[in-house]
Amino acid sequence: MRDDLSVSSLADGGQVASELECLPYSVQHEDEGVCILVRMGPHRILLDCGLRDISPLIRDSLPPADLVLVSHAHPDHAGSLLVLNQHFPQLPIYASEVTSKLLPLNWPEQALEEVPSFCQALPLRSPIEIEENLVVELFPAGHLPGAVAILLIYHSKDRDYKLLYTGDFFLSNSRLVEGLRLEELRGLNLDVLLIEGSYGTSRHPHRRHQENQLAERINRAIADHSSVILPTPALGLGQELLMLLRSHHHFTGRDIDIWVDGDVAIGCDAYLELLPHLPASVQNFARHQSLFWDEKVRPHVRRLKFEDLATLGSSPCIVLTDSTADLGKYCQPHTGSWLILFPDRIDIPVNSEYLTPTTIDSYLLAQHSDGPGTTQLIHNLRPQHVVFVHGSPAYLADLTSLDELQNRYHIHSPAAGIIVDLPIGDTFVQPSAPETNYEGELTELETVITISLPDAIANDPRWQNFADTGLIEARWQGEELVLRGLSQRELLNQNSLDTTRQRHPLNWSDLECCGTCKYQRGQRCWNSAAPLYNFKVTLEGYCPGFERLSEDES
Numbered sequence: 001m002r003d004d005l006s007v008s009s010l011a012d013g014g015q016v017a018s019e020l021e022c023l024p025y026s027v028q029h030e031d032e033g034v035c036i037l038v039r040m041g042p043h044r045i046l047l048d049c050g051l052r053d054i055s056p057l058i059r060d061s062l063p064p065a066d067l068v069l070v071s072h073a074h075p076d077h078a079g080s081l082l083v084l085n086q087h088f089p090q091l092p093i094y095a096s097e098v099t100s101k102l103l104p105l106n107w108p109e110q111a112l113e114e115v116p117s118f119c120q121a122l123p124l125r126s127p128i129e130i131e132e133n134l135v136v137e138l139f140p141a142g143h144l145p146g147a148v149a150i151l152l153i154y155h156s157k158d159r160d161y162k163l164l165y166t167g168d169f170f171l172s173n174s175r176l177v178e179g180l181r182l183e184e185l186r187g188l189n190l191d192v193l194l195i196e197g198s199y200g201t202s203r204h205p206h207r208r209h210q211e212n213q214l215a216e217r218i219n220r221a222i223a224d225h226s227s228v229i230l231p232t233p234a235l236g237l238g239q240e241l242l243m244l245l246r247s248h249h250h251f252t253g254r255d256i257d258i259w260v261d262g263d264v265a266i267g268c269d270a271y272l273e274l275l276p277h278l279p280a281s282v283q284n285f286a287r288h289q290s291l292f293w294d295e296k297v298r299p300h301v302r303r304l305k306f307e308d309l310a311t312l313g314s315s316p317c318i319v320l321t322d323s324t325a326d327l328g329k330y331c332q333p334h335t336g337s338w339l340i341l342f343p344d345r346i347d348i349p350v351n352s353e354y355l356t357p358t359t360i361d362s363y364l365l366a367q368h369s370d371g372p373g374t375t376q377l378i379h380n381l382r383p384q385h386v387v388f389v390h391g392s393p394a395y396l397a398d399l400t401s402l403d404e405l406q407n408r409y410h411i412h413s414p415a416a417g418i419i420v421d422l423p424i425g426d427t428f429v430q431p432s433a434p435e436t437n438y439e440g441e442l443t444e445l446e447t448v449i450t451i452s453l454p455d456a457i458a459n460d461p462r463w464q465n466f467a468d469t470g471l472i473e474a475r476w477q478g479e480e481l482v483l484r485g486l487s488q489r490e491l492l493n494q495n496s497l498d499t500t501r502q503r504h505p506l507n508w509s510d511l512e513c514c515g516t517c518k519y520q521r522g523q524r525c526w527n528s529a530a531p532l533y534n535f536k537v538t539l540e541g542y543c544p545g546f547e548r549l550s551e552d553e554s
Contacts, residue, residue: 020422027389033076040154050076063088070095071167072147073102085118097121098146142170142179163192172207175243190383200395201371219250221339231323234263261304262322268292515539
Protein backbone atom coordinates (compact mmCIF):
# COMPACT_ATOMS: atom_id res chain seq x y z
CA MET A 1 0.00 0.00 0.00
CA ARG A 2 1.36 3.42 -0.90
CA ASP A 3 0.47 6.61 0.92
CA ASP A 4 3.14 8.79 -0.74
CA LEU A 5 1.04 9.32 -3.87
CA SER A 6 -1.47 12.11 -3.96
CA VAL A 7 -5.06 11.28 -4.75
CA SER A 8 -4.85 13.40 -7.88
CA SER A 9 -2.01 11.33 -9.37
CA LEU A 10 -4.41 8.47 -10.05
CA ALA A 11 -7.64 10.37 -10.47
CA ASP A 12 -6.14 12.74 -13.02
CA GLY A 13 -4.21 10.11 -14.92
CA GLY A 14 -0.80 11.17 -13.54
CA GLN A 15 2.40 9.23 -14.23
CA VAL A 16 2.78 6.26 -11.90
CA ALA A 17 5.02 3.20 -11.95
CA SER A 18 2.61 0.28 -11.71
CA GLU A 19 0.09 -0.80 -14.34
CA LEU A 20 -2.52 -1.48 -11.64
CA GLU A 21 -3.69 0.80 -8.86
CA CYS A 22 -6.90 1.47 -7.00
CA LEU A 23 -8.14 4.45 -5.04
CA PRO A 24 -11.05 3.84 -2.66
CA TYR A 25 -13.15 6.98 -2.38
CA SER A 26 -15.17 5.03 0.17
CA VAL A 27 -15.06 1.41 1.35
CA GLN A 28 -17.31 1.25 4.38
CA HIS A 29 -20.59 -0.53 4.82
CA GLU A 30 -23.39 1.60 6.23
CA ASP A 31 -22.89 5.35 6.24
CA GLU A 32 -20.57 5.94 3.31
CA GLY A 33 -21.39 3.41 0.64
CA VAL A 34 -18.81 2.05 -1.81
CA CYS A 35 -16.94 3.86 -4.57
CA ILE A 36 -13.56 2.72 -5.93
CA LEU A 37 -11.44 4.10 -8.74
CA VAL A 38 -9.22 1.58 -10.54
CA ARG A 39 -6.43 2.34 -12.99
CA MET A 40 -5.35 -0.34 -15.46
CA GLY A 41 -2.66 1.07 -17.73
CA PRO A 42 -4.14 4.26 -19.26
CA HIS A 43 -7.72 3.37 -18.33
CA ARG A 44 -9.55 4.78 -15.28
CA ILE A 45 -12.63 2.81 -14.21
CA LEU A 46 -15.01 3.84 -11.42
CA LEU A 47 -16.50 0.81 -9.68
CA ASP A 48 -19.85 1.70 -8.06
CA CYS A 49 -20.92 5.10 -6.78
CA GLY A 50 -22.61 4.94 -3.38
CA LEU A 51 -21.06 8.08 -1.88
CA ARG A 52 -23.36 10.28 0.16
CA ASP A 53 -21.16 13.24 -0.66
CA ILE A 54 -19.81 13.08 -4.22
CA SER A 55 -17.73 16.26 -3.95
CA PRO A 56 -14.47 14.25 -4.38
CA LEU A 57 -15.76 13.14 -7.79
CA ILE A 58 -16.83 16.56 -9.05
CA ARG A 59 -14.02 18.81 -7.76
CA ASP A 60 -13.30 20.10 -11.25
CA SER A 61 -14.79 20.05 -14.73
CA LEU A 62 -13.17 16.75 -15.71
CA PRO A 63 -14.94 13.42 -15.16
CA PRO A 64 -13.37 11.33 -12.38
CA ALA A 65 -13.00 8.30 -14.69
CA ASP A 66 -13.28 7.13 -18.28
CA LEU A 67 -16.32 4.97 -17.47
CA VAL A 68 -18.41 3.69 -14.55
CA LEU A 69 -19.31 0.03 -13.89
CA VAL A 70 -22.09 -0.72 -11.42
CA SER A 71 -22.22 -4.01 -9.53
CA HIS A 72 -25.88 -3.82 -8.42
CA ALA A 73 -28.76 -1.49 -7.60
CA HIS A 74 -28.55 -1.13 -3.80
CA PRO A 75 -28.18 2.52 -2.75
CA ASP A 76 -24.83 1.99 -0.98
CA HIS A 77 -23.42 1.04 -4.39
CA ALA A 78 -25.51 3.08 -6.80
CA GLY A 79 -27.25 5.86 -4.87
CA SER A 80 -25.08 8.71 -6.23
CA LEU A 81 -25.18 7.77 -9.90
CA LEU A 82 -27.97 10.20 -10.75
CA VAL A 83 -26.08 13.18 -9.33
CA LEU A 84 -22.89 12.01 -11.06
CA ASN A 85 -24.75 11.78 -14.36
CA GLN A 86 -26.15 15.27 -13.89
CA HIS A 87 -22.61 16.66 -13.52
CA PHE A 88 -21.08 14.54 -16.31
CA PRO A 89 -23.85 13.47 -18.72
CA GLN A 90 -21.28 12.17 -21.25
CA LEU A 91 -19.62 9.81 -18.74
CA PRO A 92 -20.53 6.23 -19.79
CA ILE A 93 -22.25 4.17 -17.06
CA TYR A 94 -22.69 0.41 -17.49
CA ALA A 95 -24.45 -2.35 -15.55
CA SER A 96 -26.34 -5.58 -16.13
CA GLU A 97 -29.75 -5.35 -17.79
CA VAL A 98 -31.61 -6.08 -14.55
CA THR A 99 -29.61 -3.52 -12.58
CA SER A 100 -30.28 -0.85 -15.22
CA LYS A 101 -34.02 -1.43 -14.66
CA LEU A 102 -33.80 -1.37 -10.85
CA LEU A 103 -31.64 1.75 -10.55
CA PRO A 104 -34.53 4.27 -10.65
CA LEU A 105 -35.82 2.88 -7.35
CA ASN A 106 -32.91 4.65 -5.67
CA TRP A 107 -34.58 8.01 -6.21
CA PRO A 108 -38.17 7.63 -4.93
CA GLU A 109 -38.58 11.40 -4.76
CA GLN A 110 -38.77 11.37 -8.58
CA ALA A 111 -41.38 9.59 -10.63
CA LEU A 112 -39.89 6.55 -12.36
CA GLU A 113 -40.63 7.97 -15.81
CA GLU A 114 -38.76 11.18 -14.91
CA VAL A 115 -35.46 9.43 -14.08
CA PRO A 116 -33.24 9.66 -17.17
CA SER A 117 -32.11 6.41 -18.75
CA PHE A 118 -28.39 6.99 -18.32
CA CYS A 119 -27.25 3.39 -17.69
CA GLN A 120 -26.24 1.16 -20.61
CA ALA A 121 -26.97 -2.55 -20.19
CA LEU A 122 -24.24 -5.13 -20.75
CA PRO A 123 -24.92 -8.84 -21.33
CA LEU A 124 -23.84 -11.50 -18.84
CA ARG A 125 -20.92 -13.86 -19.45
CA SER A 126 -19.92 -12.06 -22.67
CA PRO A 127 -16.48 -10.40 -22.93
CA ILE A 128 -16.83 -6.92 -24.43
CA GLU A 129 -13.98 -4.59 -25.41
CA ILE A 130 -15.38 -1.53 -23.78
CA GLU A 131 -12.33 0.62 -24.60
CA GLU A 132 -9.21 -0.09 -26.60
CA ASN A 133 -7.39 -3.04 -25.00
CA LEU A 134 -9.82 -3.06 -22.07
CA VAL A 135 -12.30 -5.95 -21.84
CA VAL A 136 -15.14 -6.26 -19.33
CA GLU A 137 -17.20 -9.36 -18.51
CA LEU A 138 -20.07 -9.66 -16.01
CA PHE A 139 -20.84 -12.76 -13.92
CA PRO A 140 -23.98 -13.19 -11.75
CA ALA A 141 -22.96 -12.68 -8.11
CA GLY A 142 -26.07 -13.70 -6.14
CA HIS A 143 -27.21 -11.27 -3.41
CA LEU A 144 -29.76 -9.34 -5.55
CA PRO A 145 -31.29 -9.76 -9.01
CA GLY A 146 -28.87 -8.25 -11.51
CA ALA A 147 -25.93 -8.16 -9.10
CA VAL A 148 -22.67 -9.02 -10.86
CA ALA A 149 -18.99 -9.62 -10.26
CA ILE A 150 -17.02 -7.52 -12.75
CA LEU A 151 -13.97 -8.95 -14.54
CA LEU A 152 -11.61 -6.42 -16.16
CA ILE A 153 -8.81 -7.48 -18.51
CA TYR A 154 -6.25 -4.97 -19.75
CA HIS A 155 -4.16 -6.10 -22.74
CA SER A 156 -0.78 -4.36 -22.51
CA LYS A 157 2.11 -4.91 -24.88
CA ASP A 158 3.88 -7.04 -22.26
CA ARG A 159 1.09 -9.12 -20.75
CA ASP A 160 -2.59 -9.25 -19.79
CA TYR A 161 -3.68 -7.86 -16.42
CA LYS A 162 -6.81 -9.27 -14.79
CA LEU A 163 -8.86 -7.74 -11.96
CA LEU A 164 -12.13 -9.00 -10.51
CA TYR A 165 -14.47 -6.86 -8.40
CA THR A 166 -17.07 -8.94 -6.55
CA GLY A 167 -19.42 -6.17 -5.51
CA ASP A 168 -21.76 -7.73 -2.95
CA PHE A 169 -21.77 -11.48 -3.51
CA PHE A 170 -23.51 -14.52 -2.03
CA LEU A 171 -22.51 -18.11 -2.76
CA SER A 172 -25.78 -19.63 -1.51
CA ASN A 173 -29.04 -19.71 -3.42
CA SER A 174 -31.80 -17.58 -1.93
CA ARG A 175 -35.52 -17.57 -2.70
CA LEU A 176 -35.30 -15.16 -5.64
CA VAL A 177 -31.64 -15.19 -6.66
CA GLU A 178 -29.23 -17.97 -7.56
CA GLY A 179 -25.86 -17.81 -5.82
CA LEU A 180 -22.52 -16.98 -7.41
CA ARG A 181 -21.16 -20.02 -9.26
CA LEU A 182 -17.55 -20.72 -8.38
CA GLU A 183 -17.07 -22.92 -11.42
CA GLU A 184 -17.60 -19.91 -13.69
CA LEU A 185 -14.66 -18.06 -12.14
CA ARG A 186 -12.10 -20.80 -11.57
CA GLY A 187 -9.02 -20.70 -13.76
CA LEU A 188 -9.13 -16.95 -14.45
CA ASN A 189 -5.50 -16.55 -13.33
CA LEU A 190 -6.35 -13.31 -11.55
CA ASP A 191 -3.88 -10.64 -10.59
CA VAL A 192 -6.15 -8.64 -8.27
CA LEU A 193 -9.35 -9.46 -6.40
CA LEU A 194 -11.40 -6.60 -4.95
CA ILE A 195 -13.72 -8.38 -2.52
CA GLU A 196 -16.31 -7.40 0.07
CA GLY A 197 -15.90 -8.38 3.72
CA SER A 198 -19.30 -7.43 5.15
CA TYR A 199 -19.46 -10.27 7.69
CA GLY A 200 -15.76 -10.47 8.49
CA THR A 201 -14.85 -13.94 9.77
CA SER A 202 -18.35 -14.73 11.10
CA ARG A 203 -19.71 -18.20 10.37
CA HIS A 204 -23.39 -18.62 9.54
CA PRO A 205 -25.67 -21.66 9.63
CA HIS A 206 -27.00 -22.96 6.31
CA ARG A 207 -29.39 -20.64 4.50
CA ARG A 208 -32.35 -23.00 4.86
CA HIS A 209 -31.69 -23.26 8.59
CA GLN A 210 -31.80 -19.46 8.85
CA GLU A 211 -35.10 -19.40 6.97
CA ASN A 212 -36.61 -22.13 9.14
CA GLN A 213 -35.60 -20.39 12.35
CA LEU A 214 -37.20 -17.15 11.19
CA ALA A 215 -40.38 -18.91 9.99
CA GLU A 216 -40.64 -20.77 13.30
CA ARG A 217 -40.28 -17.51 15.26
CA ILE A 218 -43.06 -15.85 13.24
CA ASN A 219 -45.26 -18.94 13.50
CA ARG A 220 -44.90 -19.01 17.29
CA ALA A 221 -45.85 -15.33 17.52
CA ILE A 222 -49.00 -15.86 15.46
CA ALA A 223 -49.90 -18.91 17.55
CA ASP A 224 -49.64 -16.65 20.62
CA HIS A 225 -52.06 -14.21 18.93
CA SER A 226 -49.40 -11.60 18.18
CA SER A 227 -48.99 -9.76 14.91
CA VAL A 228 -45.54 -9.39 13.35
CA ILE A 229 -43.76 -6.39 11.78
CA LEU A 230 -40.75 -6.96 9.52
CA PRO A 231 -38.99 -3.65 8.71
CA THR A 232 -36.62 -4.15 5.74
CA PRO A 233 -34.78 -2.24 3.02
CA ALA A 234 -36.94 -1.51 -0.02
CA LEU A 235 -35.11 -3.81 -2.40
CA GLY A 236 -33.87 -7.35 -1.87
CA LEU A 237 -34.56 -8.56 1.66
CA GLY A 238 -38.22 -7.48 1.67
CA GLN A 239 -39.02 -9.49 -1.45
CA GLU A 240 -37.04 -12.47 -0.11
CA LEU A 241 -39.09 -12.40 3.09
CA LEU A 242 -42.36 -12.19 1.19
CA MET A 243 -41.42 -15.16 -0.98
CA LEU A 244 -40.42 -17.10 2.14
CA LEU A 245 -43.75 -16.37 3.80
CA ARG A 246 -45.66 -17.40 0.69
CA SER A 247 -43.86 -20.71 0.20
CA HIS A 248 -42.90 -21.95 3.68
CA HIS A 249 -44.95 -24.86 5.05
CA HIS A 250 -45.75 -22.92 8.23
CA PHE A 251 -47.83 -20.44 6.23
CA THR A 252 -49.03 -21.98 2.96
CA GLY A 253 -52.79 -22.38 2.96
CA ARG A 254 -53.27 -20.56 6.27
CA ASP A 255 -55.79 -17.76 6.72
CA ILE A 256 -53.22 -15.07 7.47
CA ASP A 257 -53.08 -11.57 6.01
CA ILE A 258 -49.68 -10.34 4.86
CA TRP A 259 -49.60 -6.57 4.33
CA VAL A 260 -46.85 -4.81 2.34
CA ASP A 261 -46.28 -1.09 2.83
CA GLY A 262 -44.07 1.73 1.58
CA ASP A 263 -41.16 1.32 -0.83
CA VAL A 264 -41.08 -2.44 -0.19
CA ALA A 265 -44.31 -2.68 -2.22
CA ILE A 266 -42.73 -0.65 -5.04
CA GLY A 267 -39.80 -3.06 -5.01
CA CYS A 268 -42.23 -5.97 -5.41
CA ASP A 269 -43.71 -4.33 -8.51
CA ALA A 270 -40.20 -3.95 -9.94
CA TYR A 271 -39.51 -7.64 -9.39
CA LEU A 272 -42.67 -8.58 -11.29
CA GLU A 273 -41.31 -6.71 -14.31
CA LEU A 274 -38.12 -8.81 -14.07
CA LEU A 275 -39.78 -12.22 -13.92
CA PRO A 276 -37.98 -13.61 -17.04
CA HIS A 277 -34.65 -12.88 -15.31
CA LEU A 278 -35.51 -14.67 -12.05
CA PRO A 279 -34.63 -18.34 -11.37
CA ALA A 280 -36.60 -21.03 -13.19
CA SER A 281 -38.17 -22.22 -9.92
CA VAL A 282 -39.58 -18.72 -9.32
CA GLN A 283 -40.93 -18.51 -12.87
CA ASN A 284 -42.60 -21.89 -12.40
CA PHE A 285 -44.15 -20.69 -9.12
CA ALA A 286 -45.52 -17.63 -10.93
CA ARG A 287 -47.21 -19.81 -13.57
CA HIS A 288 -49.48 -21.30 -10.91
CA GLN A 289 -50.11 -18.30 -8.68
CA SER A 290 -49.20 -14.66 -8.36
CA LEU A 291 -45.63 -14.07 -7.21
CA PHE A 292 -46.59 -11.42 -4.65
CA TRP A 293 -50.07 -9.88 -4.74
CA ASP A 294 -52.72 -12.53 -4.18
CA GLU A 295 -56.32 -12.22 -2.93
CA LYS A 296 -57.23 -15.84 -3.73
CA VAL A 297 -54.49 -18.15 -2.48
CA ARG A 298 -53.75 -18.16 1.24
CA PRO A 299 -51.92 -16.51 2.86
CA HIS A 300 -53.40 -13.37 1.30
CA VAL A 301 -50.87 -10.71 0.26
CA ARG A 302 -52.09 -7.14 -0.10
CA ARG A 303 -50.79 -3.61 -0.29
CA LEU A 304 -51.45 -1.74 2.91
CA LYS A 305 -53.67 1.30 2.35
CA PHE A 306 -54.50 4.07 4.78
CA GLU A 307 -58.03 2.79 5.31
CA ASP A 308 -56.65 -0.66 6.26
CA LEU A 309 -54.97 0.75 9.37
CA ALA A 310 -58.32 0.95 11.17
CA THR A 311 -58.71 -2.85 11.23
CA LEU A 312 -55.02 -3.83 11.25
CA GLY A 313 -54.25 -6.31 14.02
CA SER A 314 -57.87 -7.33 14.62
CA SER A 315 -56.54 -10.82 13.91
CA PRO A 316 -52.84 -11.82 13.85
CA CYS A 317 -51.20 -10.58 10.66
CA ILE A 318 -47.75 -9.87 9.19
CA VAL A 319 -46.61 -6.43 7.99
CA LEU A 320 -43.59 -5.85 5.76
CA THR A 321 -42.56 -2.20 5.71
CA ASP A 322 -39.58 0.11 5.22
CA SER A 323 -36.79 -0.05 7.79
CA THR A 324 -37.15 3.73 8.20
CA ALA A 325 -40.94 3.67 8.70
CA ASP A 326 -42.65 4.96 11.83
CA LEU A 327 -43.81 1.66 13.32
CA GLY A 328 -46.08 3.46 15.74
CA LYS A 329 -48.73 3.81 13.05
CA TYR A 330 -49.20 0.02 13.12
CA CYS A 331 -48.89 -0.49 16.90
CA GLN A 332 -52.04 1.37 17.83
CA PRO A 333 -54.33 0.73 20.82
CA HIS A 334 -56.69 -2.23 20.48
CA THR A 335 -54.51 -3.86 17.79
CA GLY A 336 -53.26 -6.56 20.13
CA SER A 337 -49.63 -7.40 20.84
CA TRP A 338 -46.86 -7.07 18.24
CA LEU A 339 -43.53 -8.75 17.58
CA ILE A 340 -41.09 -6.47 15.73
CA LEU A 341 -38.28 -8.38 14.02
CA PHE A 342 -35.29 -6.43 12.73
CA PRO A 343 -32.59 -7.86 10.43
CA ASP A 344 -29.47 -8.85 12.35
CA ARG A 345 -26.74 -6.19 12.67
CA ILE A 346 -29.11 -3.28 12.19
CA ASP A 347 -29.05 -1.41 15.48
CA ILE A 348 -32.55 -0.06 16.10
CA PRO A 349 -33.26 1.67 19.42
CA VAL A 350 -36.10 0.18 21.46
CA ASN A 351 -39.14 2.46 21.40
CA SER A 352 -40.91 2.29 24.74
CA GLU A 353 -43.71 4.59 23.62
CA TYR A 354 -45.72 2.20 21.46
CA LEU A 355 -49.38 2.29 22.45
CA THR A 356 -49.74 -1.49 22.61
CA PRO A 357 -47.56 -4.32 24.01
CA THR A 358 -44.55 -4.97 21.75
CA THR A 359 -41.60 -7.35 21.75
CA ILE A 360 -38.50 -6.46 19.76
CA ASP A 361 -36.08 -9.08 18.47
CA SER A 362 -33.68 -9.70 15.60
CA TYR A 363 -33.10 -12.49 13.11
CA LEU A 364 -30.39 -13.57 10.69
CA LEU A 365 -31.23 -13.97 7.02
CA ALA A 366 -27.84 -13.31 5.45
CA GLN A 367 -27.59 -11.54 2.09
CA HIS A 368 -23.78 -11.71 1.89
CA SER A 369 -21.33 -14.60 2.19
CA ASP A 370 -19.91 -15.26 5.63
CA GLY A 371 -16.21 -15.63 6.51
CA PRO A 372 -15.81 -19.22 5.24
CA GLY A 373 -17.59 -18.27 2.00
CA THR A 374 -15.30 -15.28 1.52
CA THR A 375 -12.12 -17.30 2.02
CA GLN A 376 -13.52 -20.08 -0.18
CA LEU A 377 -13.89 -17.65 -3.08
CA ILE A 378 -10.38 -16.29 -2.53
CA HIS A 379 -8.80 -19.75 -2.48
CA ASN A 380 -10.66 -20.74 -5.65
CA LEU A 381 -9.42 -17.66 -7.53
CA ARG A 382 -5.89 -17.51 -6.04
CA PRO A 383 -5.06 -13.90 -7.01
CA GLN A 384 -1.74 -12.22 -6.28
CA HIS A 385 -3.45 -9.31 -4.48
CA VAL A 386 -6.59 -9.33 -2.33
CA VAL A 387 -8.12 -5.93 -1.55
CA PHE A 388 -10.88 -5.98 1.09
CA VAL A 389 -13.62 -3.35 0.88
CA HIS A 390 -17.21 -2.92 2.07
CA GLY A 391 -17.18 -3.75 5.76
CA SER A 392 -16.55 -2.23 9.15
CA PRO A 393 -12.84 -1.68 9.92
CA ALA A 394 -13.01 -4.28 12.70
CA TYR A 395 -14.46 -7.00 10.46
CA LEU A 396 -12.02 -6.24 7.65
CA ALA A 397 -9.15 -6.37 10.15
CA ASP A 398 -10.32 -9.82 11.23
CA LEU A 399 -10.09 -11.01 7.62
CA THR A 400 -6.69 -9.48 6.94
CA SER A 401 -5.37 -11.14 10.12
CA LEU A 402 -6.15 -14.68 8.95
CA ASP A 403 -2.96 -16.72 8.62
CA GLU A 404 -4.46 -18.72 5.74
CA LEU A 405 -4.66 -15.47 3.75
CA GLN A 406 -1.54 -13.73 5.07
CA ASN A 407 0.65 -16.66 4.07
CA ARG A 408 -0.62 -16.93 0.48
CA TYR A 409 -1.66 -13.53 -0.84
CA HIS A 410 -0.77 -9.86 -0.76
CA ILE A 411 -3.49 -8.53 1.54
CA HIS A 412 -4.78 -4.94 1.54
CA SER A 413 -7.53 -3.20 3.50
CA PRO A 414 -7.19 0.44 2.44
CA ALA A 415 -8.77 3.45 4.08
CA ALA A 416 -10.67 5.95 1.98
CA GLY A 417 -8.41 8.28 0.01
CA ILE A 418 -5.32 6.02 0.17
CA ILE A 419 -3.99 4.80 -3.16
CA VAL A 420 -3.09 1.12 -3.30
CA ASP A 421 -0.28 0.20 -5.67
CA LEU A 422 -0.69 -3.33 -7.01
CA PRO A 423 2.63 -4.51 -8.47
CA ILE A 424 2.34 -7.77 -10.34
CA GLY A 425 5.12 -10.34 -10.19
CA ASP A 426 7.42 -8.08 -8.18
CA THR A 427 8.95 -8.87 -4.79
CA PHE A 428 6.42 -7.90 -2.17
CA VAL A 429 6.98 -7.60 1.57
CA GLN A 430 3.74 -8.50 3.30
CA PRO A 431 2.92 -6.02 6.08
CA SER A 432 2.52 -7.52 9.52
CA ALA A 433 -0.97 -8.46 10.56
CA PRO A 434 -2.73 -6.00 12.85
CA GLU A 435 -2.59 -6.86 16.55
CA THR A 436 -5.79 -8.53 17.70
CA ASN A 437 -4.72 -10.14 20.99
CA TYR A 438 -4.63 -8.35 24.34
CA GLU A 439 -2.64 -9.54 27.35
CA GLY A 440 -4.19 -9.08 30.79
CA GLU A 441 -4.02 -10.28 34.35
CA LEU A 442 -6.22 -12.61 36.41
CA THR A 443 -6.72 -12.12 40.15
CA GLU A 444 -8.47 -14.69 42.38
CA LEU A 445 -10.13 -13.37 45.55
CA GLU A 446 -12.23 -15.28 48.07
CA THR A 447 -15.61 -14.75 46.37
CA VAL A 448 -14.79 -13.25 43.01
CA ILE A 449 -12.31 -13.50 40.13
CA THR A 450 -11.18 -10.34 38.39
CA ILE A 451 -9.79 -10.21 34.83
CA SER A 452 -7.96 -6.98 33.96
CA LEU A 453 -7.34 -5.99 30.34
CA PRO A 454 -5.44 -2.99 28.90
CA ASP A 455 -7.60 0.01 28.00
CA ALA A 456 -6.38 -0.25 24.39
CA ILE A 457 -9.06 -2.89 23.86
CA ALA A 458 -11.69 -0.15 24.17
CA ASN A 459 -10.34 1.51 21.01
CA ASP A 460 -11.91 -1.25 18.93
CA PRO A 461 -15.35 -0.06 17.68
CA ARG A 462 -16.85 -3.38 18.83
CA TRP A 463 -16.11 -2.55 22.46
CA GLN A 464 -19.09 -0.22 22.77
CA ASN A 465 -21.52 -3.04 22.02
CA PHE A 466 -19.59 -5.51 24.18
CA ALA A 467 -19.62 -3.20 27.21
CA ASP A 468 -23.08 -1.74 26.57
CA THR A 469 -24.71 -3.07 29.75
CA GLY A 470 -21.62 -3.78 31.81
CA LEU A 471 -22.69 -7.42 32.11
CA ILE A 472 -20.84 -10.34 30.56
CA GLU A 473 -21.28 -14.07 30.18
CA ALA A 474 -18.38 -16.55 30.38
CA ARG A 475 -18.25 -20.12 29.07
CA TRP A 476 -15.62 -22.76 28.43
CA GLN A 477 -14.67 -23.63 24.88
CA GLY A 478 -12.25 -26.51 25.21
CA GLU A 479 -9.41 -25.21 27.35
CA GLU A 480 -10.23 -21.56 26.57
CA LEU A 481 -12.60 -19.25 28.43
CA VAL A 482 -14.77 -17.15 26.10
CA LEU A 483 -16.32 -13.85 27.28
CA ARG A 484 -19.41 -12.35 25.69
CA GLY A 485 -21.15 -9.05 26.44
CA LEU A 486 -24.88 -9.13 27.18
CA SER A 487 -26.90 -6.59 25.19
CA GLN A 488 -29.87 -4.55 26.38
CA ARG A 489 -32.12 -6.47 24.00
CA GLU A 490 -31.11 -9.81 25.55
CA LEU A 491 -31.75 -8.47 29.04
CA LEU A 492 -35.15 -7.14 27.96
CA ASN A 493 -36.02 -10.50 26.42
CA GLN A 494 -34.84 -12.30 29.55
CA ASN A 495 -36.99 -10.02 31.72
CA SER A 496 -39.91 -10.73 29.40
CA LEU A 497 -39.29 -14.47 29.80
CA ASP A 498 -39.15 -14.15 33.59
CA THR A 499 -42.44 -12.21 33.57
CA THR A 500 -44.07 -14.83 31.35
CA ARG A 501 -42.90 -17.59 33.67
CA GLN A 502 -44.35 -15.73 36.65
CA ARG A 503 -47.70 -15.25 34.91
CA HIS A 504 -47.89 -18.77 33.49
CA PRO A 505 -45.74 -21.00 35.73
CA LEU A 506 -47.52 -24.18 34.81
CA ASN A 507 -47.21 -23.57 31.07
CA TRP A 508 -43.47 -22.97 31.20
CA SER A 509 -42.72 -25.85 33.56
CA ASP A 510 -44.56 -28.21 31.23
CA LEU A 511 -42.86 -27.08 28.03
CA GLU A 512 -39.75 -28.75 26.65
CA CYS A 513 -38.24 -25.75 24.88
CA CYS A 514 -35.10 -23.65 24.75
CA GLY A 515 -36.55 -21.32 27.39
CA THR A 516 -36.51 -24.15 29.96
CA CYS A 517 -33.35 -25.88 28.74
CA LYS A 518 -30.28 -25.88 30.99
CA TYR A 519 -28.01 -25.10 28.01
CA GLN A 520 -29.80 -21.91 26.89
CA ARG A 521 -28.06 -18.76 28.05
CA GLY A 522 -28.44 -15.34 26.51
CA GLN A 523 -30.72 -16.87 23.84
CA ARG A 524 -27.89 -19.05 22.55
CA CYS A 525 -27.38 -22.80 22.80
CA TRP A 526 -24.23 -23.90 24.65
CA ASN A 527 -24.76 -27.66 24.40
CA SER A 528 -21.83 -28.84 22.27
CA ALA A 529 -23.73 -32.05 21.45
CA ALA A 530 -26.83 -30.22 20.17
CA PRO A 531 -27.46 -29.33 16.50
CA LEU A 532 -28.08 -25.70 17.51
CA TYR A 533 -24.78 -25.36 19.40
CA ASN A 534 -23.52 -21.75 19.38
CA PHE A 535 -26.54 -20.58 17.36
CA LYS A 536 -29.08 -18.01 18.49
CA VAL A 537 -32.30 -19.78 19.47
CA THR A 538 -35.88 -18.74 20.11
CA LEU A 539 -37.08 -19.32 23.65
CA GLU A 540 -39.99 -21.40 22.34
CA GLY A 541 -37.75 -23.56 20.12
CA TYR A 542 -36.75 -27.18 20.69
CA CYS A 543 -33.99 -29.56 19.62
CA PRO A 544 -33.01 -33.18 20.54
CA GLY A 545 -30.29 -31.87 22.89
CA PHE A 546 -32.90 -30.52 25.32
CA GLU A 547 -32.25 -31.06 29.03
CA ARG A 548 -34.60 -29.50 31.55
CA LEU A 549 -33.43 -26.95 34.09
CA SER A 550 -33.18 -28.31 37.60
CA GLU A 551 -35.31 -26.68 40.30
CA ASP A 552 -32.26 -24.88 41.68
CA GLU A 553 -31.33 -23.55 38.23
CA SER A 554 -34.93 -22.45 37.58
